[in-house]
Amino acid sequence: MKLIIAIVQDEDSSRLISELMNDGYRVTKLATTGGFLRAGNTTLLVGVEEDRFQGAMDIIEKICKSRKQVTTAPTAMGGMAGVYSPYPIEVMVGGATIFVLPVEQFVKL
């Protein structure tokens, strides 16, 4: 079994959860916040058997779109502590940021 941790944009989350559930996947949704934009995003936990892993990845790829987002929040520039941009910055966010972890044990009590 593998655990897919997928960070996606809020705009895509509802459709993505529906598609995954319709295809028989089980999903946990976490309301999360990106460290750079300080804006809400959604993190999904999807536990999948090996033979269903690629199917879940295909659905995530199909649904999650890249979008431009502008931040005017004070954001540290280039990792330099105390140096902030006074101008709006445009960044390309998503489709999805995905971590895949092996699951040592899956227990339901």
Ligand code: 2BA
């Ligand atoms: P945020 O941290 O809010 O980042 C939003 C977008 O801002 C990123 O999109 C990227 O285009 C840009 N960005 C982030 N850090 C930057 C930096 N130091 N300098 C310039 N631009 C920067 P994505 O890469 O698609 O990431 C979307 C969200 O996924 C992130 O939201 C964060 O919540 C998560 N994420 C991405 N990489 C991660 C990682 N290695 N570990 C944990 N979370 C991650």
